[in-house]
Amino acid sequence: MKFKEAKNKFVQTWGALGSQWGINKTMAQIHALLMVSAEPVSMEDVMEELQISRGNASMNLRALMDWGIVYKEYKTGERREFFTAEKDLDELAVKIARERSKREIKPALKVLKEVSSITANQTEEEKHFVDQTTKLYDFVLKADNVLDKITEYKDNWLTKLVVKFMK
Amino acid sequence: MKFKEAKNKFVQTWGALGSQWGINKTMAQIHALLMVSAEPVSMEDVMEELQISRGNASMNLRALMDWGIVYKEYKTGERREFFTAEKDLDELAVKIARERSKREIKPALKVLKEVSSITANQTEEEKHFVDQTTKLYDFVLKADNVLDKITEYKDNWLTKLVVKFMK
DNA sequence: ATAAACTTTCATTTATTTTTGAAAGTTTAA
DNA sequence: TTAAACTTTCAAAAATAAATGAAAGTTTAT
Known part of the structure; x- marks a missing residue:
């Protein structure tokens, strides 16, 4: 080629x-x-x-x-x-991750918190809604925090992740 | 509400x-x-x-x-x-990750390998191209492997990631 | 100040993606 | 079988997103 x-x-x-x-x-x-x-x-x-x-x-x-x-x-x-x-790939990935967290994850978390906070009355339907959206909120929050932590390393975060995770 | x-x-x-x-x-x-x-x-x-x-x-x-x-x-x-x-969020995330890896990352890797394998002649331009796409290939490959490893855990992979990473 | 060199904006056009709905297809029951 | 109950397909229409290009805006040099 x-x-x-x-x-x-x-x-x-x-x-x-x-x-x-x-x-x-x-x-x-x-x-x-x-x-x-x-x-x-x-x-x-x-x-x-x-x-x-x-x-x-x-x-x-x-x-x-x-x-x-x-x-x-x-x-x-x-x-x-x-x-x-930006040619440094660690830096590039970190910037993209942070920007997407800010633009997409954070606003979604806000909505998840809101909708999971309604007072469920007795119906199974409503209880399930609250339960599921609460789980979703917890999950997304946890994922976002991990992302934060990982990107704090900046240099070589991927390598560090490999090392930590493969152990 | x-x-x-x-x-x-x-x-x-x-x-x-x-x-x-x-x-x-x-x-x-x-x-x-x-x-x-x-x-x-x-x-x-x-x-x-x-x-x-x-x-x-x-x-x-x-x-x-x-x-x-x-x-x-x-x-x-x-x-x-x-x-x-699918209501289990760990399972959901794993399925999405695997599917996207298959549909997007793997094909991209193939192309990166191809284009980074051209024989660069003496120009700075070509040397830089090969250098940069090679780095990109290595980076994406490593990221894909980490994703694989993480999703192998299936249950509670996120929690396990938190534990491993926060140490 | 003026004008040349360059960049941004945005109403309009073009391209792409998504949705519709009716016809064709499938399955089940009698 | 036949027909009713349901699902899929796909050409055409509608909706959405992206690109154009010319006018307006900005900066710099003289």
Whole structure:
């Protein structure tokens, strides 16, 4: 396989993966492109390589920066902006985990707490509802706490997890 | 909050969450509904409660069964089919993790292996590509293995993880 | 101040995903 | 068998999400 072909395949695959994870295809593709680029990339280059419009590039780069996994860079003497992706994978995973916890898990926990707190009257139906949502709340809370703890390690958290867990 | 309201809120929230995870809204809503139902639920009831068409209900129930997190049940003397969700949360999480590993991680690993195996010629660009995709392959492989190990525990894997990790 | 170089915004268009509903298929009982 | 009770399928319609591109906005150099 030639380099260009490999690069394209990687970008496409990463993009397809993104859309199964609630991230839009272009956003994931841009991220893939930046991750395998040795040098910072301009918006013009992103548009060119992925064949997308200026607006699309701009909006998705912004979204990636909001996630904290893509950075703007300025080159001295250059007017335009360049972009690089977080390339450290431990760091990348930690940022994604934290962001998703904040955006999705925390709000879900709030709702679970609310709905599991209704006073169940005598019906089996209501008792089961309260029981099940309470279990769900406990489970998700525990999982979120584990995630917190794991990501606190930052460097090499995955390796540390392997070591701890395989014992 | 009244029971009906709480139930509805739960179903809606779970549905919204689903769509951020690449699962369609209705599928997640059906799952939510079944999870908090004490008794097996007929397709008619699913249609009625979620206000969806017969075709939609049928297709999404099928998809949930393909994931192995919803089961068909037959009541003696009843012609129609009833459905229940996996209610054990450890088991549910394990099934989801395994299915996603199979559907998403494994194929991605295959591609990563492929693209990281090109012979990089002298350019910095190509060397960086091979280096980065190799790191990615190693990382994802390690993560997938940890997931495997964790889900082997099945019962109480989360609790066991907490215990192991907090030490 | 002015203009060139560049980025962002957002109404509109385009593409993708989901839903519908009626026809076809299946199972069971008589 | 036949027909009633139920489920599945799938082409078409509807809903949703993403992309475009031109105008508006911003920054920098002169």
